[in-house]
Amino acid sequence: MQPAVRLVSSNTGRDEEYSSLLAACARGDATALKRLYDATSPATYGRLMRLLRDRALADDALQDVYVSVWRNAAKFERGRGSVAAWIGTIARNRALDIIQMRGREVPLEAAGDLDTWFEPQPSPEVELASMQEATALRRCMDQLDADGRAALQRAYFDGLSYAEVAVWADRPLGTMKSLIRRSLASLKRCLEP
Template sequence: MSLPEPTFDYEACLGACARGDQRALRRLYEHDSSRLLGVAMRIARDKALAEDIVHDAFIKIWRGAGSFDPSRGSARGWVFSVTRHLALNGVRNLHREVALDDAHEYVATADDSVEFSARSGQIQHCLEQLDPARRRCVLHAYVDGYSHSEIAQKLDTPLGTVKAWIKRSLAALRECMA
């Protein structure tokens, strides 16, 4: 005879997340990540994209837990709604993207010389400090104008990784340029 599983207290978990309790986020992840992945998979129909959506959902849940209002619905519903909306937006955004010709792709190499105006030497130096894969991400995004999804496809790298690389690389470039 097995004991019934204790009911998960979503509201208390979100409250703890709002107070900065990382263990609460871990408990939520352990309890619902597979179910949320299922929600994202049904909408996105792509495992890598669904995994990125769930990753982004947990970040959004962590950052937005304080905005949860129990008078507007259940905490569980809010968690699943965050994931569902991110998945729908992700699919919508994929359909809006315009495919770019590979002939216009910029491939960064050690010999590349990119002309910059005022602080070209410093910018070049700062770009060279980045890991080559991360430098390619930044150049694809800001020189070629590729979306994060396009960069992920071109580099065969998960979307969440590309987003994180670009974010961290921009922070490193800002620090280097200061």
Template sequence: MSQPLPFGAGPSADRADLAEVMQKVAHGDKQAFSVLYDALAPLVSGIVVKVVRDRAQSEEVTQEVMIDLWRQAARYQPDTGAVTTWAATIAHRRAVDRVRSAQAAADREHTQAAREHTTAFDEVAEQVETRLESEQVRRCLHGLTELQRQAVTLAYYGGLTYREVAEALHTPLPTIKTRMRDGLIRLRDCMGVTT
């Protein structure tokens, strides 16, 4: 088995040597992959760092690219370009994918955080508003006559019809209707509702 020339013996020699090394890698030669790794890792790392800009993630992406080169070695076609160009293309794609993935994750987290913040604020605001309205309704109910308060309470909180309210209070139906109408007008005025 012939030993490849050391990397850096000249541009045309580099291209031919790396193509030959790549063929050996394609056939599962681990020693050839070690030579390929030493030759391409600095190039791959440089490209990845420029795109990703995070040292730890760049190291991960560089390792992923080198593994891709091992797995895809059989796909390399020397007539389509230099090994370095092929490796640089894979490195750039992987780095861009990592940046997009990180951005998408950050966007999802931001959206979720905003949703949770808005929901929490809305729930608190709604509870406060409901509590204030309930207190105002109770205060306004105390301003009604006893029959008006009983009729309104049975109708709106008890869900009874006018006829059922009249029967429950042993009061004629027309009297209940009048008291309800007057009571609702007083409540409306007390609550400051405009029509």
């Protein structure tokens, strides 16, 4: 079990930027919302996926989170915490609402995947292609060095920010960004036909 990730004071500049973007959102600046979304949505989505374990639910929840951020930007109280923590709290609460609502319905396991009830089922060819893509991704991930593989796992599957991955790995942020960039480039080369 990994210890809880503690972010270091270098996040102060990032939170200042997020606070400025959120203040601009409160004034109706849609461009600021897009910039805030671009900066914070990967980690938010990762956390939603960990809680909901369903891509469609996490996609919907992510949209709900940023609609809520837009509507409530003026209510953010800077003295009570960081913007990232505030967005994380909105995301957690939205995920818990979804989990609670699903708990009151017919158990989804008994009903099957409700998202696919009214959608055409994929053909066997499409399913085979998806399995082949997953196999290729696993093969390429296995070819990465252990540090690169672990960094990508933390950043893209666990939803940690690069700063959180750097703290987790006990490495400088710049080193971690370079490692992730090199690992992504290797992964892309391996996956290209």
